[in-house]
């Protein structure tokens with residue numbers, strides 16, 4: 661990836677939405693520190709595991725997850741903070757071998773924010789070369805312009821209640837393909853109204869599937885179902901399957 665040391669004059673990563681004053685840049689530097697010193701050609705991997713895909717139109721299917729370390733954002737509802745710091749540096753082939761051992765097939769690259777590591781791109785291409793279906797779950801806070809077109813992007817749009825709305829890289833919405841998906845995680849009713857406005861202004865309903873989920877414990881999914889029905893929009897209600905199937909705090913599921 662690009663240099664990790666930020667400076668107010670030169671943002672540390674291309675295409676990250678926010679260009680912040682010094683205090684924020686220091687916070688960003690701390691968040692990217694787990695990637696410092698990583699050798700080119702390797703990936704800092706938090707975990708590789710097989711579970712049930714839970715948050716896309718592929719929900720319910722067995723899926724191999726490659727969770728990469730570090731995220732430049734801090735959403736208030738984040739349930740993968742364990743991936744912010746810890747990981748092991750792995751060569752691309754080693755990651756591919758682990759995915760192969762778990763059966764390949766449907767593979768999701770997630771995080772953290774997987775696009776913070778340049779090596780995510782050759783990894784996704786190599787996974788697609790093997791004929792596997794590749795999903796990329798990304799925060800929407802990094803440009804998706806270099807993502808292999810065979811990859812199905814699940815693009816988060818950060819809402820005001822997430823605390824990271826300013827991080828959205830809005831041109832990502834223009835790049836959405838019919839095989840991609842856009843996802844809103846809502847923290848309250850104003851988030852829903854904001855999301856509907858984004859959907860209408862960007863014509864998302866005609867572009868790709870739209871997913872909506874509720875922050876666990878903050879919005880009642882039944883209430884969200886009612887809002888979706890009232891809106892008349894083709895929004896797919898998402899429930900966080902792994903939090904229903906397993907302990908909400910469990911990892912690697």
Ligand code: SF4
Nearest residue numbers: 731733735738772799
């Ligand atoms: S983008 Fe994802 S991993 Fe990063 S803080 Fe937000 S929810 Fe957590």
